[in-house]
């Protein structure tokens with residue numbers, strides 16, 4: 309068990325180095341406008357994701373449970389989710405520049421994980437539920453997708469300034485397409501956030517006898533859900549596409565981050581452990 | 583009047599409600615809930631405290647305006663879904679009707695064979711007919727059910743809120759605590775709860791793994807014929823009886839208070855920490871404040887009251903007596919755990935759950951089963967003109983279609 313946790317420790321630091329290297333490569337890729345650097349960055353990020361997956365598996369086996377139960381594990385998994393969703397979008401839309409914006413965010417989140425306590429502690433009985441796995445893993449995908457949509461929103465806002473026609477046109481989709489990809493990402497996020505809320509409610513019902521009790525984390529996940537629902541309706545109703553939608557995606561993600569970090573630190577509740 | 587109805591069912595109103603509700607929820611999470619004027623005044627200022635109470639912000643999620651907004655949201659969802667139903671049915675029917683193929687978002691001319699494009703976009707097998715000008719027409723519609731996504735999602739939200747509201751209004755909820763061997767009346771209900779056993783399971787390192795209570799629920803509505811159901815409640819695995827769910831909510835310390843007179847037991851009461859008992863027919867009350875464990879030794883922190891007045895507080899160790907009551911011999915003993923069981927009956931939880939699942943289904947339909955249509959017309963020169971539309975696919979759909987057509991043509995040549 310300790311051998312696995314030690315291995316996880318080593319892998320975790322290698323993963324941080326790889327993400328750092330990937331970020332550097334992405335920056336050089338857009339700075340020097342060399343395609344090879346972009347390809348190398350994607351490769352390094354993919355390798356990082358593979359080792360990150362291995363680290364999480366080691367942690368899970370070492371601790372004898374899903375590695376999703378405290379601040380460190382959730383932050384590490386959040387970074388994993390961001391990395392996975394961004395790579396999916398990079399491949400699906402042939403869009404390496406997305407990596408240059410996503411990689412620093414991943415680095416930030418995994419850096420936050422590195423600052424948390426890594427101790428493996430016994431779980432309180434309420435956390436020993438198979439619903440926990442569904443609840444947290446869907447949250448990771450949701451947060452990852454919202455992160456990617458915010459990054460895409462940022463790229464959208466900067467797209468006009470990307471003047472060097474050849475390079476940017478080749479590597480960054482046109483604004484209309486960027487807007488649609490960001491929208492797709494919000495859709496993925498909202499679907500998974502809904503899963504998170506519902507599995508969380510089912511679990512809370514079994515553990516605490518109440519599926520909704522207006523706990524700050526619950527309330528903020530609802531606020532996030534309402535904000536993204538508003539985003540979808542504004543898109544339809546007012547044709548709030550493009551710039552307004554991009555700003556909305558960024559604001560939505562700030563709300564996600566508040567739900568994730570702010571609520572734990574600023575507002576007390578049953579989610580104080582993660 | 584008609585205008586008002588229209589507004590109440592409109593998406594504009596929905597957006598307004600969603601924004602206000604989001605803001606109210608956010609606000610409610612920042613203002614500590616359930617405090618009184620003094621507490622708010624101490625935290626903020628008297629003026630702010632007055633404002634908080636006047637606006638109901640001390641209980642945002644249950645105050646009248648929050649409930650009203652939620653009711654408006656339900657009305658809004660209902661009106662919106664009702665008004666869109668005929669139109670949706672028409673659109674679903676139209677999806678299969680070749681005469682309704684119009685408003686393409688992409689048009690590609692001069693194709694030699696449209697079939698590979700249908701295949702590349704994973705469209706259902708195209709059907710063949712004739713267009714109004716008599717030309718050969720091949721068409722295919724994918725995911726017409728996707729049109730229903732938003733409608734299904736809204737229905738789910740409606741059921742979810744309805745289930746939650748009905749549950750809140752009608753649920754029966756009691757808490758009962760006690761030690762094994764005790765049978766307690768469940769609030770003002772005709773039920774009683776017998777705690778047969780309570781176990782704390784621990785890991786090798788002493789950490790608590792699980793709390794489990796063996797329970798019997800008695801239905802005493804007909805005293806001549808009481809009904810009994812045995813069940814087990816542990817954390818994450820509630821028990822059930824008579825439509826109630828029984829939750830192992832928490833635990834604490836308890837002890838037995840024994841009063842002897844001349845060596846004979848004259849009073850024996852089980853006290854959980856925080857509870858008190860009046861001693862015989864005296865004005866004295868004894869409160870169990872805590873149970874202390876130091877190595878093997880067990881101590882009982884107690885407080886003695888005369889009427890409302892605190893008279894003394896101290897610790898009595900196992901085996902000793904509390905000195906203040908001579909000639910009575912008063913002592914605590916048998917420290918053990920009590921269990922706190924929450925009993926709840928909410929008949930509308932399944933409705934809320936159903937609403938949640940329908941919402942998920944709706945979101946999936948809306949986002950991942952996007953409706954698209956593809957149709958090709960054979961021109962006089964034998965080439966095909968391909969048209970497609972996908973209301974939500976936009977530029978991405980157009981791009982995929984163009985790519986598929988390009989690939990099909992290069993393969994052919």
Ligand code: HEM
Nearest residue numbers: 537540544591592593596655658659662732735739945948
């Ligand atoms: C409160 C009253 C609401 C009303 C009156 C309303 C109305 C509408 C309308 C008219 C559409 C357009 C559907 C279409 O064009 O096919 C729509 C779409 C949608 N609504 Fe609502 N809505 C409400 C609340 C909500 C809420 C709370 C959610 C929560 C997530 C939601 C989720 C959606 C989704 C996912 C779509 C489809 C969006 C898309 O496909 O891009 N709605 N809504």
